[in-house]
Amino acid sequence: MENPYKLAEVRLRARRDFLIHLGIFLFAAPVLLLLDWFAEPARLVSGWLILAWIIGLALHALSLFEPLKRLHRLLDRLSRG
Secondary structure (H helix, E strand, C coil): CCCHHHHHHHHHHHHHHHHHHHHHHHHHHHHHHHHHHHHCCCCCCHHHHHHHHHHHHHHHHHHHHCHHHHHHHHHHHHHHC
C-alpha cells in the first residue's frame, strides 16, 4: 500500500506547479500583447503564442484535475481486493 502522506505531497506539488504555470501566464500574456501592440499594432502575432499557451494550460489542468484519475484508483483498489 502506498504512503498517503507521499501521495498528498505529490498532489500538492502538482497543484503548486500548475499555479506557477498559471501565474507566469497571467503575467506574461499581457506583456506579450503590449509588446506586440507597440511593435506592430496591425498584426498581433503574439495572439497565436497565447492561444498555444492556453491550450497547454488546459492540458496541464486536465492532467491535474481529471476526475477519471479517481475512478481509475477506485477500480485499481477494487481489483486488488
